[in-house]
């Protein structure tokens with residue numbers, strides 16, 4: 001076997017990363033995240049093929065590796081982003097916000113349109129009153145932490161809060177920048193938001209909060225790194241931890257409840273409720 005220098009191998013992997021990211025859907029994802037995924041998911045034979053080939057981009061193995069990593073990225077990240085109209089809608093929302101001193105009909109309409117541009121919030125949008133009615137009946141939080149938030153922070157108008165510190169984390173800059181813009185425009189309604197770029201597979205140090213949301217994220221992280229959920233849950237310093245899972249697969253098949261047996265073993269002192277396509281666990285972390 002030929003021995004390649006680390007520098008040479010890195011160059012070859014960079015070539016693979018840039019090919020994967022040529023697709024617009026993945027262009028905002030951090031290189032290091034893609035690099036880690038490549039080293040985790042490609043076996044030695046596949047990596048050797050990339051190092052050995054004179055013109056790797058022309059090789060079948062290289063193309064297959066691009067396909068495989070894109071498939072995983074699509075399932076854990078890209079599939080949830082339903083629309084590129086988001087920036088335009090956010091600008092329209094900002095214009096409406098400028099005209100009013102309280103959240104009114106037009107601002108709510110633009111919130112709904114924005115929430116519908118992400119698969120998870122689209123499925124949840126008609127249920128936010130019910131969800132938050134249950135969650136906020138026992139606690140009025142001063143600080144909310146929303147891990148891998150997606151567009152969930154845009155459900156603030158349904159939380160019935162006048163004022164809150166809201167810390168939202170996401171994987172890519174593109175997503176956190178979008179949330180930052182949203183937070184700035186909503187400051188006048190008591191939403192004091194800030195964002196953090198955070199890869200949950202790597203970092204499990206979290207700011208302290210009263211409520212922490214971890215919605216529809218643990219199952220895909222667990223398939224990428226077994227045992228990661230336990231470490232994430234143990235490191236969250238909050239009073240009420242809200243974790244949710246889809247009850248249907250991406251292709252629409254109902255997920256057997258036994259699929260969550262691994263998770264049920266990790267937690268205690270919790271209650272659950274379901275809406276269409278999603279099960280919520282409300283975990284009392286003080287008693288945990």
Ligand SMILES: C[S@@+](CC[C@H](N)C(=O)[O-])C[C@H]1O[C@@H](n2cnc3c(N)ncnc32)[C@H](O)[C@@H]1O
Nearest residue numbers: 076120121148149150152171199200201215216
């Ligand atoms: C199904 S979406 C859920 C979004 C939001 N929590 C909700 O339920 O509305 C999963 C989220 O996990 C994020 N994600 C994927 N891999 C991640 C990782 N390694 N670290 C942090 N977040 C990740 C994606 O960006 C995506 O927003």
